[in-house]
Amino acid sequence: MTDSLDLKIALQMIPWFNSLTPEHFNKTAELTHLRHAKAGDIFFREGDKQDYVYIVLDGRVSLEIFVPHHGKVRFYTAEPFDVFGWSSVTPGMRQRTAGAMAVLDSTVACIDAEGLRNFAEIDHDFGYLLMRRLANVVASRLMVTRLQLIDMFAGPSEPIND
Amino acid sequence: MTTTLIDTAAHSAGHNDKLLLPHWAEIVKIIPEAEGVSTFHFRFTDPTVQNRYRFEPGQFNMLYVPGYGEAAISMSSDLETAGGLLVHTIRHIGNVTRATSRLKVGDVVGIRGPFGTSWPLEAIEGMDVVIACGGIGLPPLRGAIYRIIRNRARYGKITLLYGARMPKDLMFPAEYEAWQKADIDMQVTVDRGDDTWTGRVGVVPMWFYHFRVDPHKTAVLTCGPEIMMRFVIYEALARRIPSDQIYVSLERNMKCGQGACGHCQQGPYFICKDGPVFPFKALENIFNVEEY
Numbered sequence: 001m002t003d004s005l006d007l008k009i010a011l012q013m014i015p016w017f018n019s020l021t022p023e024h025f026n027k028t029a030e031l032t033h034l035r036h037a038k039a040g041d042i043f044f045r046e047g048d049k050q051d052y053v054y055i056v057l058d059g060r061v062s063l064e065i066f067v068p069h070h071g072k073v074r075f076y077t078a079e080p081f082d083v084f085g086w087s088s089v090t091p092g093m094r095q096r097t098a099g100a101m102a103v104l105d106s107t108v109a110c111i112d113a114e115g116l117r118n119f120a121e122i123d124h125d126f127g128y129l130l131m132r133r134l135a136n137v138v139a140s141r142l143m144v145t146r147l148q149l150i151d152m153f154a155g156p157s158e159p160i161n162d
Numbered sequence: 163m164t165t166t167l168i169d170t171a172a173h174s175a176g177h178n179d180k181l182l183l184p185h186w187a188e189i190v191k192i193i194p195e196a197e198g199v200s201t202f203h204f205r206f207t208d209p210t211v212q213n214r215y216r217f218e219p220g221q222f223n224m225l226y227v228p229g230y231g232e233a234a235i236s237m238s239s240d241l242e243t244a245g246g247l248l249v250h251t252i253r254h255i256g257n258v259t260r261a262t263s264r265l266k267v268g269d270v271v272g273i274r275g276p277f278g279t280s281w282p283l284e285a286i287e288g289m290d291v292v293i294a295c296g297g298i299g300l301p302p303l304r305g306a307i308y309r310i311i312r313n314r315a316r317y318g319k320i321t322l323l324y325g326a327r328m329p330k331d332l333m334f335p336a337e338y339e340a341w342q343k344a345d346i347d348m349q350v351t352v353d354r355g356d357d358t359w360t361g362r363v364g365v366v367p368m369w370f371y372h373f374r375v376d377p378h379k380t381a382v383l384t385c386g387p388e389i390m391m392r393f394v395i396y397e398a399l400a401r402r403i404p405s406d407q408i409y410v411s412l413e414r415n416m417k418c419g420q421g422a423c424g425h426c427q428q429g430p431y432f433i434c435k436d437g438p439v440f441p442f443k444a445l446e447n448i449f450n451v452e453e454y
Contacts, residue, residue, distance in 0.1 A: 039360075062355070062363065074355035077363040079372055103360045140368060143393070147365040148353045152387040153297040153327035155198075155255055 007034055010057055011109060015081055016133055024126045031115040035108050037061075043100035043108070044085065051094070051113045054078075054085045059106025063098045076144065077103065083137045088113035089130065167436050167444055168279040168409075181420060184226045184272025185211045187248065189265055195251060196331045199298065200263065201238060204248040207270065215248070216241070218280030219305030220411060220439045224419050225250065225262070226272030233258035234416040234434070237276070238301030243308045248273070251301035251333065277419035279439045281306040282409060286381040289407075290318040294394040296325040296366050299386025300333045302411055302438075306383065311344040321373060322348045325366035325390070329359045347373075367393035370401065377402040385411040392449070395442055408442035410449075 008029055011017050017025060037043070037059070044050055046066060054061070056078045063076040063084060075098075078084040084100055102108075120127030191203035206212040217223075222236045233256060239249035254263035265271070283306060291310065295303050310317055322341065326332045329352050342348050349369050351362040367390065380403050384394045391410055398408050414426035414433040421435030429448040431437060442449070 060360070060362070064357075072357050074357065074359060074363050077355075077361075079362065081372075140371065144365050144368050147367070147389065147393065150389055151327070151353070152365075152389045153325075153331065153353065 007032060007109075010034060010107075013057070013081075014055055014109065016055060016083065020126075020129065024123070024129070027119055027126070028111065028116070031112040031119070032109050035110050037102040037106045037108060039102055039104050039106075041102045041106075043102070044096045045099045046096055048096040049094055050096075051088050052085055052110045053083065053088045053113045053116065054100070055109040055111070056080050056082050056084070057107040057109060059102060059108075060104040061106055061108065062101050062103045064101065065098050072099070075148065076141070083134075085113075086134060086137050086141075089116055089134055091117070166441070167431075168282055168439055168441065181274055181277070182418070184224070184232075184274045186270050187273045189267050189269050189271070190247060192265070192267060195333050196326075198255065198263075199251065199253045199333070201249060201251040201301075202262070202265070203244065204250070204271070204273065205246075206248075206273070212246070215276075217276035219283065219309055220280035220302060221276040221278050222302075222416075222419075222434075222438060223248070223250065223273050223275030224277065224416070225252075225258070226274070227258055227261045227265070228272070230258045230261040232272075232274075232417070233262075234277075234413075234419070235259075236302035236411075236438070238304050240305040240308050242312070243305075251298070251304075253298045274419060277416075277434055279437055281383055281411075281439055282381075282441075283309050286407075287313075287316045288318065288379075290320070290376060290380045292321045292323065292370075292375065292380060292382045292398070294323045294366050294369075294382060294384045294386075294391075296386030296390045297327065297331065298333070299384075299390075299411070300324055302385050303383060304334065307341065307346070311341070311346070314344060318379065320346045322346050323351075323366050323369045324348070325351045325353070325364075325386075327353050329355065329361070365393075366390055367397045370394075370397035375401050375403065377404070380407065382408040383411075384409070388412075395449070404443075405446055406441045406443040410440050410442050410445060411438045412440065412445075413438065 011029055061078040062074045064072045064074045067073050120130050186207045187204040189202055190205050193201040195201055222234050224232045225235050226232045235250045238251035252259050252262050254260045351364045355363040382398045384391045412433050416434040417423045417425040419434045421432035426433040
């Protein structure tokens, strides 16, 4: 009972859950559990097939890809209220393309992605809200990726005559 | 164009032939900051010049390296904090700035200035301030940070968003703790981390997602790569911060420093004279134009 109450209180703080109807909120809460991770704990590795989408409540989680001869390259950190592992919610994406590890002690809401997908299929109002929020996550992640890809802090490509 | 530009008292006298003549200054200290970046502390060799030299944070000098030429470099401290010395943080990237990388303590360079507009630190008193900078964009704001810290009670919440390419590229890391103790909410991020980095990985504009602003009482000061500033401005405008409360520092190939030669002309402005610090409202018509 206490765990369930703690979970609901935690979920109410998440902007992602704002404007959900009580029915949608309760259904999502049923699909969610909290995980308290220590720094260094792994959420998933590249190639894993586990099926959760995560929301950071507290702490910091790094997303990283292993690059041969470069080791693990950390390309993003999820901060409080950031979503990670979002590709689980999209149809057809079932294998992790990056790893996720707590870099600080972290509390994370882990949502059963298959349950979310199924509920979205049954209740399209919920499905629309879910996909709209997901689109925002993807758009922001794309913006970050573009700016990293541009390598904006690199020197100019042409000689400077200062 | 009726937008009010920043009026910096030290520069408002306009054309000044005396500012075409450099004064000699001796290097008294050099601090390596990151790969290809060093901070130089200068003292004018003429005590009269040293005693009367004043500037405002955000302004720049023309540094003359004999045999190579001049480069426009922003002040990266203020006189009070630097014990009266003139401080410039230089990225050794062009022919003149690469020449500065070979200078040693005791060498002498020519300095003309100060030029240009400054951060509007009096105009934004009473407001919350978001300082969003990246890479070598922090040094031109460091003097403003010092000034704000010395007058901390005059400002609301101060948030400093700073990004760099890699952890080793961060400028002035030894000062972050003192800034945080001065009630500055400092958020540092890097584009790419390694497994020893426990800080944030991402880009500066995205940090606007992580805090709420009161748009009518928030000012934004931004300096860094123009692509970064473009997205910082986008995020600030998306949060309804008025464009005349967003201040941008632009960098161009400046030569005379007085708006006479035209090297740094950008639309209706000379960056050296009307800038480098502009209210974004003055740039709206040109800033979002491709290849402006």
